[in-house]
Amino acid sequence: QQQVKQSPQSLIVQKGGISIINCAYENTAFDYFPWYQQFPGKGPALLIAIRPDVSEKKEGRFTISFNKSAKQFSLHIMDSQPGDSATYFCAAPQGSNYKLTFGKGTLLTVNP
Amino acid sequence: KAGVTQTPRYLIKTRGQQVTLSCSPISGHRSVSWYQQTPGQGLQFLFEYFSETQRNKGNFPGRFSGRQFSNSRSEMNVSTLELGDSALYLCASSLGSGTTYGYTFGSGTRLTVV
Numbered sequence: 001q002q003q004v005k006q007s008p009q010s011l012i013v014q015k016g017g018i019s020i021i022n023c024a025y026e027n028t029a030f031d032y033f034p035w036y037q038q039f040p041g042k043g044p045a046l047l048i049a050i051r052p053d054v055s056e057k058k059e060g061r062f063t064i065s066f067n068k069s070a071k072q073f074s075l076h077i078m079d080s081q082p083g084d085s086a087t088y089f090c091a092a093p094q095g096s097n098y099k100l101t102f103g104k105g106t107l108l109t110v111n112p
Numbered sequence: 113k114a115g116v117t118q119t120p121r122y123l124i125k126t127r128g129q130q131v132t133l134s135c136s137p138i139s140g141h142r143s144v145s146w147y148q149q150t151p152g153q154g155l156q157f158l159f160e161y162f163s164e165t166q167r168n169k170g171n172f173p174g175r176f177s178g179r180q181f182s183n184s185r186s187e188m189n190v191s192t193l194e195l196g197d198s199a200l201y202l203c204a205s206s207l208g209s210g211t212t213y214g215y216t217f218g219s220g221t222r223l224t225v226v
Binding site for chain 1: 116145147154155157160162167168170202204209210212214215216217218219220
């Protein structure tokens with residue numbers, strides 16, 4: 001079963017710092033790589049996604065960097081805020097375009 | 113615009129029982145996917161429905177089944193519940209079939225099997 005490997009498992013950052021979460025995927029014929037953010041008691045919410053005809057996509061403080069040859073992509077959160085404290089999941093369509101395979105998640109804590 | 117609605121939010125069942133969970137997608141969305149979320153395994157794909165047809169199925173036993181109605185609402189059923197079925201069950205809707213449309217998740221149904 002194809003996997004999406006996400007690291008680190010947990011991350012503690014000071015307010016104003018940069019949070020970086022990495023993901024690696026296996027072969028996929030479909031190019032769509034989203035990041036989801038999940039708060040306790042809620043379902044995951046789409047944060048940002050990239051189609052790798054570009055190597056980087058930025059939305060506000062959130063940036064996805066994509067390296068197609070290495071089959072890796074990462075999420076950068078600039079000027080991290082306590083309100084960013086949540087679990088982050090990367091995902092990739094693997095094996096079929098009808099399902100997303102998710103990474104195991106990264107618990108981000110931003111200290112004030 | 114209403115989001116994805118899952119009912120019930122919480123459920124406690126006994127081993128051996130069966131359970132049915134409901135999902136109402138965003139109006140106009142025709143695709144519904146189901147995921148199981150546990151601390152150990154993370155988010156695992158169960159199945160996806162589009163226009164009342166199951167398009168894909170994950171690696172779950174046949175005790176897990178689902179269906180979609182003509183109004184795009186979906187239900188999933190788990191028969192002969194086991195303790196390991198305790199999890200958060202998430203439904204996600206999208207405009208079309210295929211992951212590139214982007215998923216909107218509901219808040220989930222927390223199932224506890226005792």
